[in-house]
Amino acid sequence: MARKQATAKARTGKATARKQPSVKAAGTPAIELAADALALPVYEEDVRAGGRGRVKALDALLGGALAAAVKAERFAGKAGQELSLPTLGRAPAGRVLLLGMGPRGKAEAWPSTGFEPLRHAAGKAARAAAKAGARALAVALPEDGVEDVAGAARALAEGALLGAYAFERYKSEDDARRTPLAELTVAVPAGAERRAELRDALELAREIGAAVAWARDLVNLGPADCTPTLLAEQAEALAREARLAVEVRGPKEIAALGMGMFLGVTRGSSEPARLVTLSWIPRGAAAKKPPVVLVGKAITFDSGGLSLKPTESMVTMNTDMAGSAAVLGAMRVVARLAPPFPVHAVLGACENMPGGKAYKPSDVLVSYAGKTVEITNTDAEGRLVLGDVLAWAAQTWNPALMVDVATLTGACMVALGHTTAGLFGPDGAAVDGLLAAAGASGEELWRLPMTESLKEQLKSDRADLKNTGERWGGAIAAAHFLHAFVKDVPWAHLDIAGPSHAPKERGYVAKGGTGFGVRTLVELVRAHRP
Numbered sequence: 001m002a003r004k005q006a007t008a009k010a011r012t013g014k015a016t017a018r019k020q021p022s023v024k025a026a027g028t029p030a031i032e033l034a035a036d037a038l039a040l041p042v043y044e045e046d047v048r049a050g051g052r053g054r055v056k057a058l059d060a061l062l063g064g065a066l067a068a069a070v071k072a073e074r075f076a077g078k079a080g081q082e083l084s085l086p087t088l089g090r091a092p093a094g095r096v097l098l099l100g101m102g103p104r105g106k107a108e109a110w111p112s113t114g115f116e117p118l119r120h121a122a123g124k125a126a127r128a129a130a131k132a133g134a135r136a137l138a139v140a141l142p143e144d145g146v147e148d149v150a151g152a153a154r155a156l157a158e159g160a161l162l163g164a165y166a167f168e169r170y171k172s173e174d175d176a177r178r179t180p181l182a183e184l185t186v187a188v189p190a191g192a193e194r195r196a197e198l199r200d201a202l203e204l205a206r207e208i209g210a211a212v213a214w215a216r217d218l219v220n221l222g223p224a225d226c227t228p229t230l231l232a233e234q235a236e237a238l239a240r241e242a243r244l245a246v247e248v249r250g251p252k253e254i255a256a257l258g259m260g261m262f263l264g265v266t267r268g269s270s271e272p273a274r275l276v277t278l279s280w281i282p283r284g285a286a287a288k289k290p291p292v293v294l295v296g297k298a299i300t301f302d303s304g305g306l307s308l309k310p311t312e313s314m315v316t317m318n319t320d321m322a323g324s325a326a327v328l329g330a331m332r333v334v335a336r337l338a339p340p341f342p343v344h345a346v347l348g349a350c351e352n353m354p355g356g357k358a359y360k361p362s363d364v365l366v367s368y369a370g371k372t373v374e375i376t377n378t379d380a381e382g383r384l385v386l387g388d389v390l391a392w393a394a395q396t397w398n399p400a401l402m403v404d405v406a407t408l409t410g411a412c413m414v415a416l417g418h419t420t421a422g423l424f425g426p427d428g429a430a431v432d433g434l435l436a437a438a439g440a441s442g443e444e445l446w447r448l449p450m451t452e453s454l455k456e457q458l459k460s461d462r463a464d465l466k467n468t469g470e471r472w473g474g475a476i477a478a479a480h481f482l483h484a485f486v487k488d489v490p491w492a493h494l495d496i497a498g499p500s501h502a503p504k505e506r507g508y509v510a511k512g513g514t515g516f517g518v519r520t521l522v523e524l525v526r527a528h529r530p
């Protein structure tokens with residue numbers, strides 16, 4: 001069978017092409033739901049006590065088979081543990097999945113993590129359901145221990161939708177494919193399914209699930225498919241579908257704006273650069289409110305340029321546009337939220353390549369802001385493009401709040417690992433807002449200090465600044481570099497080099513692009529008061 005050409009397939013021109021499962025709430029007792037698979041979160045204590053409530057009722061329907069399986073599989077309800085059992089026609093659901101949630105007492109801390117344990121458990125359930133060929137999945141709230149029903153239901157729905165994600169665009173048709181999730185039901189206490197708050201929560205989960213899947217798709221594409229041109233086309237497609245305004249500028253216009261750092265980075269590549277703005281503008285007087293501005297790093301491939309990366313470091317550099325994917329995904333949800341203030345997204349999209357025209361170590365570039373920058377390493381390209389884009393955005397819009405999201409430094413990944421993003425910025429609304437937003441969304445951030453001594457390292461003998469300091473503290477030096485171009489705009493920087501892509505499967509996170517940042521940015525906009 002002919003392998004479909006990747007490029008042709010990627011350029012469908014639609015941002016919302018991926019088929020999304022339906023999501024609904026049900027107030028019916030969970031064990032009466034006729035899904036292909038029914039997932040029930042259970043606490044350790046209840047497993048030790050031989051089951052209670054609906055697990056006990058289900059066990060009775062199954063003639064004791066559930067209790068027997070719990071024993072045989074040594075299922076103890078520990079966090080992350082899972083048990084899957086077909087019901088063979090004895091219960092309305094075709095299969096039961098018990099999800100270990102750890103001790104009941106720990107559930108008290110879930111709200112402060114945006115219900116992340118529920119999100120992970122539901123994600124694992126969706127993956128197990130797909131393996132078992134289930135198209136309709138029901139996930140129940142825990143029987144007790146959860147007060148915020150809407151928050152928990154949202155986390156379960158997001159987790160299941162994200163756990164059901166698979167990137168199969170480059171797989172031949174005859175390769176084994178996962179059963180796509182078609183219907184998701186969240187079982188809630190009777191009556192709760194009619195509450196507006198719950199409906200809104202599930203609607204938001206559905207939007208977020210779709211937006212994160214889209215962001216993951218963009219990150220997972222190869223660099224021959226996900227070019228600056230494709231990112232611009234995807235932004236245009238979203239604008240058409242979601243009442244957003246879009247503007248795409250090419251190399252000539254970027255040159256005319258005087259973005260000398262951006263131009264320097266793009267020079268070694270034969271892919272034309274794109275400066276993309278995507279804007280939510282509310283109707284009426286609200287359009288005049290100071291905007292929130294989201295900036296995403298959009299290096300569609302980072303070879304390192306003449307400071308060439310070794311092969312092992314280069315193979316994941318198709319993901320160096322993950323910041324822009326997060327920003328695009330967030331804008332998709334923002335368009336549905338329709339906030340009463342403007343939100344602008346900006347991407348400076350290009351490749352970092354070592355072509356004959358490439359910028360060189362020892363070059364001096366003149367930035368949009370007028371500062372001159374000595375290039376000491378062409379692999380520190382993200383800060384150059386971002387520096388110009390941030391300065392331009394600050395000047396163009398005078399933002400109430402500006403945030404950039406970037407796979408900026410390997411150093412940040414060394415410091416915080418693969419699950420936590422680094423947060424940088426002066427004390428103020430942007431840093432506070434991001435910390436609160438991340439807490440509400442379940443994404444993990446950790447603030448790192450903007451140590452003054454590291455700023456010194458960016459002083460240059462030949463120009464106003466140089467683009468790298470010492471190796472140590474590299475994530476902090478990079479943040480200082482950006483800060484020099486945003487000056488006093490309320491700003492924060494998120495370094496997502498670690499969490500942008502996952503080296504292995506974890507809970508609702510699939511291997512590869514994670515879509516990290518979409519949820520935090522959405523919460524930031526949701527909580528913003530102009």
Ligand code: BES
Binds near residue numbers: 380382497498
């Ligand atoms: N895109 C990389 C950072 C990166 C590394 C992201 C690993 C994801 C995983 C960035 O452009 C880069 O190359 N940074 C250099 C900076 C150095 C030259 C000062 C780095 O981190 O090594």
Ligand code: MN
Binds near residue numbers: 304
């Ligand atoms: Mn680089």
Ligand code: ZN
Binds near residue numbers: 299
């Ligand atoms: Zn990079």
